[in-house]
Amino acid sequence: MSLRSRISSALQAGLGGALGAFGDLPVVRGIGRTFTTPYALPKDQPAQRAVEGRDALYGRVAYNLGPVQNNISTHPLRGLTPERISSILDQVYVAGWMVDWACLVEDLVRFDSQIHTLHQSGTEAVTGAPFAIEPADPSPEARAIADFQQGIVDSISDFPRAMGRLLLGNAMGYSLEEAVYEDKEIEIPYGGSSVSVRAPIPSGFAPVHNKHTRWDIGQGSQLLLDVGGQFIRPPSWKFLRYEASDPGEIRNRGWAPAAAWLSLIKQNGWARWGVLLDIWGLRAPVGKATETLWQDLVRRSEMLSALRDFGKGLPSLFTDDFTIEASAGISDGDARGMHAAIIGAINLELSKLIIGSTLTTEVSGTGSYNASETHASTKEARVRGWERNLSACTREWLRAALKLAIYDFQPDDSLATEGSFGAVRPDGICGRLGISPERALQLCGIPTWRVMRESTPESRMGLFKTAVNDLGLDVDRDQIYREFGLIRSRNPEKKTPGKPVPVPADAATVSTTDAVRGVENPKDPEPQTEMKKRGPRGRFAKRNAK
Numbered sequence: 125m126s127l128r129s130r131i132s133s134a135l136q137a138g139l140g141g142a143l144g145a146f147g148d149l150p151v152v153r154g155i156g157r158t159f160t161t162p163y164a165l166p167k168d169q170p171a172q173r174a175v176e177g178r179d180a181l182y183g184r185v186a187y188n189l190g191p192v193q194n195n196i197s198t199h200p201l202r203g204l205t206p207e208r209i210s211s212i213l214d215q216v217y218v219a220g221w222m223v224d225w226a227c228l229v230e231d232l233v234r235f236d237s238q239i240h241t242l243h244q245s246g247t248e249a250v251t252g253a254p255f256a257i258e259p260a261d262p263s264p265e266a267r268a269i270a271d272f273q274q275g276i277v278d279s280i281s282d283f284p285r286a287m288g289r290l291l292l293g294n295a296m297g298y299s300l301e302e303a304v305y306e307d308k309e310i311e312i313p314y315g316g317s318s319v320s321v322r323a324p325i326p327s328g329f330a331p332v333h334n335k336h337t338r339w340d341i342g343q344g345s346q347l348l349l350d351v352g353g354q355f356i357r358p359p360s361w362k363f364l365r366y367e368a369s370d371p372g373e374i375r376n377r378g379w380a381p382a383a384a385w386l387s388l389i390k391q392n393g394w395a396r397w398g399v400l401l402d403i404w405g406l407r408a409p410v411g412k413a414t415e416t417l418w419q420d421l422v423r424r425s426e427m428l429s430a431l432r433d434f435g436k437g438l439p440s441l442f443t444d445d446f447t448i449e450a451s452a453g454i455s456d457g458d459a460r461g462m463h464a465a466i467i468g469a470i471n472l473e474l475s476k477l478i479i480g481s482t483l484t485t486e487v488s489g490t491g492s493y494n495a496s497e498t499h500a501s502t503k504e505a506r507v508r509g510w511e512r513n514l515s516a517c518t519r520e521w522l523r524a525a526l527k528l529a530i531y532d533f534q535p536d537d538s539l540a541t542e543g544s545f546g547a548v549r550p551d552g553i554c555g556r557l558g559i560s561p562e563r564a565l566q567l568c569g570i571p572t573w574r575v576m577r578e579s580t581p582e583s584r585m586g587l588f589k590t591a592v593n594d595l596g597l598d599v600d601r602d603q604i605y606r607e608f609g610l611i612r613s614r615n616p617e618k619k620t621p622g623k624p625v626p627v628p629a630d631a632a633t634v635s636t637t638d639a640v641r642g643v644e645n646p647k648d649p650e651p652q653t654e655m656k657k658r659g660p661r662g663r664f665a666k667r668n669a670k
Contacts (some may be wrong), residue, residue: 220339
């Protein structure tokens with residue numbers, strides 16, 4: 125069977141799964157078919173209570189999950205065939221088994237240079253953008269909660285890396301990060317002063333490989349963690365989950381299912397191109413002599429010796445009756461050949477698939493494709509979609525983590541369901557701000573990454589000037605520091621003075637930074653004249669005397 129036929133038949137077999145219910149939505153019992161083993165996965169209740177307990181907050185619980193060790197991979201990319209891809213996708217669609225698929229996607233991102241570049245390009249466009257947590261509304265309480273959550277994020281050194289790892293969910297359909305907490309106190313401005321909030325605060329993240337997850341098809345496609353043949357639900361405050369926005373069930377989303385077939389064809393193209401170059405890629409020296417000369421054994425030995433020396437680049441000597449030429453070259457051994465053409469075509473398809481554009485990553489013979497405004501806008505729209513998904517999933521986790529700063533989380537408590545929390549913490553966020561837990565959760569901040577078409581620093585600063593000077597908008601000074609990479613002076617003596625600015629009074633000047641803070645410049649004392657020194661005289665003196 126040809127490669128084309130094998131791929132066609134495997135695609136027909138592998139893409140036959142039907143779409144079902146979306147993940148983690150409640151399933152109404154007593155309606156429809158009841159699924160049994162292998163669809164109903166056994167739950168580990170002791171492990172479930174442990175992962176929802178207080179001790180689990182302060183350490184990693186996902187490192188030793190099953191069904192294989194964290195450092196073990198099945199490496200499906202080695203010897204990949206159409207039948208193998210179809211079989212792996214069937215495992216995902218039918219049984220929710222993720223081990224081989226997670227390992228294959230990991231191999232694709234690691235070893236396919238085009239996929240690796242495109243994924244990194246989109247990821248860095250999001251995580252490299254200025255980040256801030258915006259208030260949910262203009263109220264002082266919303267501002268305080270946003271400042272509280274911004275302080276949490278600012279204290280997590282690996283937050284950008286964790287967000288970058290989460291964006292791998294655009295390939296697999298979803299991804300997980302585990303949060304580790306510590307008891308900590310954060311001070312935030314509120315009501316003209318500051319308040320101090322003490323609670324379990326996230327201090328870092330650890331990656332969770334998708335091969336440690338399993339989808340319970342019989343429970344409405346619920347995502348579970350494998351704890352060694354049994355399964356637990358990942359608590360929302362402990363695990364941050366990213367979901368791709370493709371249609372269909374979460375485990376079937378992402379660009380990797382389409383990229384796997386394209387990469388398979390491309391790997392075959394690379395292999396065949398390598399064989400072609402190995403056999404025909406080097407031009408060898410070819411000697412030409414008459415048949416009579418070839419019959420002379422002495423001359424034959426001399427000609428063979430000269431041919432070998434010539435091929436090694438050594439000085440050679442031969443007579444006019446013996447010539448040496450290069451073997452014929454091949455036109456399909458370079459970038460014009462069929463193998464290079466199919467590799468280039470697939471790379472273009474991968475570019476459209478992953479970042480929604482071809483002209484932003486490829487270069488033509490007539491100039492850079494990236495000059496196209498249309499294709500740059502297409503890539504920008506795709507990256508903005510990644511940012512919206514990342515913002516939504518991060519806000520869900522921030523809201524779940526905010527509950528730990530609201531309620532008193534005792535060791536015997538379970539936070540699995542609403543209403544099972546302890547009492548409101550007097551030193552928590554609600555106790556300090558004087559608002560209800562429902563109001564606090566409603567005011568959870570909105571994480572944002574400023575993803576937009578890049579402009580010059582001068583034009584970007586011009587936007588800030590227009591917003592402040594012409595429109596009178598309230599622009600946060602910290603945003604300007606972040607976006608331009610400026611470092612706020614911590615020592616007044618190291619502050620960089622601005623240009624001189626005239627101020628009222630006697631037209632002296634101060635620096636821009638001093639003028640912004642409203643430095644006054646009073647007039648010098650007026651010198652006293654001789655008249656003022658002697659005091660009033662004449663009629664005015666007599667009037668004063670009276």
